[in-house]
Amino acid sequence: MRKVVEGSAAVSEAVKLCRVQVISAYPITPQTHIVQNLSQMVANGELKAEYIRVESEHSAASAALGASAVGARAYTASSSQGILLMAEVLFNIAGLRLPVVMTCANRAVSSPINIWNDQQDSYSVRDAGWIQLHAEDNQEAVDLHLQAYRIAEHTRVELPVMVCMDGFVLTHSYEPVDLPDQATVDEFLPAWKATRILDPKNPKTFGMYSEEGYSETRYAIEKAMLNAKDVIEGVSAEFEHSFGRHSGGLLRGYRMDDAEIVLMATGSIIGLLKSVADDMRAKGKKVGVLKLVSFRPFPGEELAKALKGIKKVAVFEKAVSLGAPAILASELRSALYAAKNRPEISSFVVGLGGKDISEQTIHRAVEMASAGYVAQHYMELDEEFLRDLAAAR
Amino acid sequence: MEKIENMEKHALMAGHRACAGCGEALGARLAIDAIGENVIIANNTGCLEVFGTKWPESAWTVPWIHSLFENAAAVASGIEAGLKVMGKGEGIQVVAQGGDGSTADIGFGAMSGMLERGHDILYLCFDNEAYMNTGIQRSGLTPFDARTSTSPPGKESWGNDTMKKDLPAIVAAHGAYVSVASAGYPYDLQAKVKRAMKVKGPKYIQVHVPCPLGWGFASNLTLEMGRLAVQSGLYPLYDIENGQIVRVKAVPKRVPVEAYLKPQTRYAHLFKSPAGAEQLKRIQAIADANAAKFGLGPVEVAESA
Numbered sequence: 001m002r003k004v005v006e007g008s009a010a011v012s013e014a015v016k017l018c019r020v021q022v023i024s025a026y027p028i029t030p031q032t033h034i035v036q037n038l039s040q041m042v043a044n045g046e047l048k049a050e051y052i053r054v055e056s057e058h059s060a061a062s063a064a065l066g067a068s069a070v071g072a073r074a075y076t077a078s079s080s081q082g083i084l085l086m087a088e089v090l091f092n093i094a095g096l097r098l099p100v101v102m103t104c105a106n107r108a109v110s111s112p113i114n115i116w117n118d119q120q121d122s123y124s125v126r127d128a129g130w131i132q133l134h135a136e137d138n139q140e141a142v143d144l145h146l147q148a149y150r151i152a153e154h155t156r157v158e159l160p161v162m163v164c165m166d167g168f169v170l171t172h173s174y175e176p177v178d179l180p181d182q183a184t185v186d187e188f189l190p191a192w193k194a195t196r197i198l199d200p201k202n203p204k205t206f207g208m209y210s211e212e213g214y215s216e217t218r219y220a221i222e223k224a225m226l227n228a229k230d231v232i233e234g235v236s237a238e239f240e241h242s243f244g245r246h247s248g249g250l251l252r253g254y255r256m257d258d259a260e261i262v263l264m265a266t267g268s269i270i271g272l273l274k275s276v277a278d279d280m281r282a283k284g285k286k287v288g289v290l291k292l293v294s295f296r297p298f299p300g301e302e303l304a305k306a307l308k309g310i311k312k313v314a315v316f317e318k319a320v321s322l323g324a325p326a327i328l329a330s331e332l333r334s335a336l337y338a339a340k341n342r343p344e345i346s347s348f349v350v351g352l353g354g355k356d357i358s359e360q361t362i363h364r365a366v367e368m369a370s371a372g373y374v375a376q377h378y379m380e381l382d383e384e385f386l387r388d389l390a391a392a393r
Numbered sequence: 394m395e396k397i398e399n400m401e402k403h404a405l406m407a408g409h410r411a412c413a414g415c416g417e418a419l420g421a422r423l424a425i426d427a428i429g430e431n432v433i434i435a436n437n438t439g440c441l442e443v444f445g446t447k448w449p450e451s452a453w454t455v456p457w458i459h460s461l462f463e464n465a466a467a468v469a470s471g472i473e474a475g476l477k478v479m480g481k482g483e484g485i486q487v488v489a490q491g492g493d494g495s496t497a498d499i500g501f502g503a504m505s506g507m508l509e510r511g512h513d514i515l516y517l518c519f520d521n522e523a524y525m526n527t528g529i530q531r532s533g534l535t536p537f538d539a540r541t542s543t544s545p546p547g548k549e550s551w552g553n554d555t556m557k558k559d560l561p562a563i564v565a566a567h568g569a570y571v572s573v574a575s576a577g578y579p580y581d582l583q584a585k586v587k588r589a590m591k592v593k594g595p596k597y598i599q600v601h602v603p604c605p606l607g608w609g610f611a612s613n614l615t616l617e618m619g620r621l622a623v624q625s626g627l628y629p630l631y632d633i634e635n636g637q638i639v640r641v642k643a644v645p646k647r648v649p650v651e652a653y654l655k656p657q658t659r660y661a662h663l664f665k666s667p668a669g670a671e672q673l674k675r676i677q678a679i680a681d682a683n684a685a686k687f688g689l690g691p692v693e694v695a696e697s698a
Binding site for chain 2: 021022024048049050052053054055056058059062063064065066067068069070071072074088089092096198199200202203204205206207208209210211212213
């Protein structure tokens with residue numbers, strides 16, 4: 001059914017449709033509406049789940065871990081500081097191969113404290129072993145949650161999935177969204193048949209100290225990540241078959257066929273990039289857009305293939321790796337290192353702390369990248385503020 | 394007695410790598426045996442976790458999970474919720490366990506949350522009074538004046554300068570059922586576990602577990618040290634039910650604290666000078682205060698041999 005709803009409401013509906021069994025909830029802007037909505041659904045008896053009002057995000061992730069370890073479908077949501085606080089648990093969940101699904105409502109990290117959107121939070125935990133999928137809009141946010149449990153619980157994957165959606169930009173905006181019916185979702189996403197669980201009838205020891213086998217266990221996760229690429233594509237294809245629209249997958253090109261320059265990013269900025277690409281195309285400039293949905297596993301081969309023959313790429317990202325070049329740009333450069341005739345890849349940092357990204361910003365960046373290689377550029381910094389900061393030291 | 398390959402079957406099997414005379418290994422085996430096979434355990438990082446689960450060998454014959462240092466209470470909360478929603482929880486006791494460091498310090502928040510949410514979980518705190526697994530560092534339950542590797546005595550210090558955090562009282566303040574036991578009194582410990590199991594809701598048992606390596610005493614004296622701690626009044630055993638202290642283990646004649654402290658090298662620095670003797674008096678005062686609070690008997694100095 002098609003409705004105009006707040007992004008958070010759409011996502012909570014999707015989570016309900018997934019028949020999650022244990023929800024651990026801790027508030028943090030801007031994901032809180034999601035868990036609030038879920039609590040109302042549970043209170044109304046619409047969702048038969050255990051709802052644990054934990055006392056921290058560290059415990060939110062830990063409770064999801066525990067529930068998953070006994071074979072229950074577990075869910076939590078967080079952002080920013082919450083993601084960072086639970087970071088060690090994220091590594092732990094992936095290491096234990098538990099198919100937890102979590103929404104990350106992408107938000108800036110302290111210091112300074114800032115509630116608005118950027119992707120520093122999820123990018124900061126990219127090494128944890130979680131699959132990370134980025135939604136372009138609220139429809140894709142809904143759809144990725146439905147796909148997430150299929151991917152996570154797949155026997156060739158068995159890894160947790162983080163569905164990333166830009167905080168406020170998506171969570172708090174109202175868009176028309178198709179919310180599928182329970183029957184179709186049930187057919188697409190059957191109940192999880194967990195095989196390795198804590199059960200007195202068949203006692204097992206989880207989370208052992210390991211010297212022998214440590215490297216091999218970590219490598220096994222890497223293998224699972226590689227398997228996940230196929231599974232992500234496969235689930236997306238099945239989704240399209242069941243629900244009649246394309247969503248998810250590893251990446252998606254837009255007007256790339258004869259593009260002279262391709263704009264690449266993760267998340268809601270893709271909408272803006274497509275809009276600017278259309279403008280520029282109308283004026284004769286051949287601009288394409290490459291949406292990266294799967295940040296982890298990072299589909300290097302598939303990106304190289306998609307960018308074959310492309311001369312220039314401008315990577316836009318709402319994150320930083322302080323002391324090193326920007327993350328998405330670096331990973332793309334790395335993935336294309338061995339490619340013959342690889343494109344020139346310019347890097348633009350935008351939108352930190354929710355800083356507005358205008359069409360003009362994108363135009364300026366495209367101009368810069370078209371004129372020559374940009375190793376790294378932070379767009380739209382307030383020069384006066386920078387001077388004040390320098391003076392104050 | 395059920396056997397596994399000619400060994401008596403216990404929740405925690407022999408062959409683990411704990412130190413000779415480890416009070417925690419004894420306490421854990423007794424406690425989980427008292428629960429039976431219908432248990433699922435979440436265990437914090439620490440001695441108990443590491444000495445029994447070095448891959449590829451596990452000493453546990455019950456379902457057991459180790460996640461991190463501070464989150465067993467939260468993991469257990471998720472386990473309990475998962476079992477409940479799947480209708481599988483009937484008859485299964487969920488247990489969260491850890492040492493004093495993981496319980497009183499780093500895992501304090503997670504335990505508090507578990508208690509106040511009312512989960513039907515048994516929390517077992519094995520109190521050997523320091524972070525033993527990492528080399529005997531001071532925790533919130535390290536007693537006054539004890540030597541640890543981060544509270545060593547020296548010219549400017551008598552060792553740990555704080556009192557034991559009153560965890561049983563803090564846990565009881567959450568409305569949970571509380572029991573304080575000792576590996577030095579195995580039958581009492583098991584009776585306490587069995588009694589706690591009848592409680593529906595959060596329950597906490599703090600088990601004093603003497604540590605030969607950490608406290609500095611011969612490994613054949615574990616039970617004796619546990620008993621001396623109780624007999625000195627420094628570690629009273631009791632329950633807290635509905636906010637009231639009940640079923641205090643009677644100590645009709647207390648031993649002076651020296652009888653308990655002298656055999657342990659972690660207190661050796663108190664026995665070298667008159668100033669040390671003054672510190673001993675302060676520790677005696679702690680025992681005396683416990684005696685007053687819990688109704689323990691007076692100190693009776695044994696006749697010297």
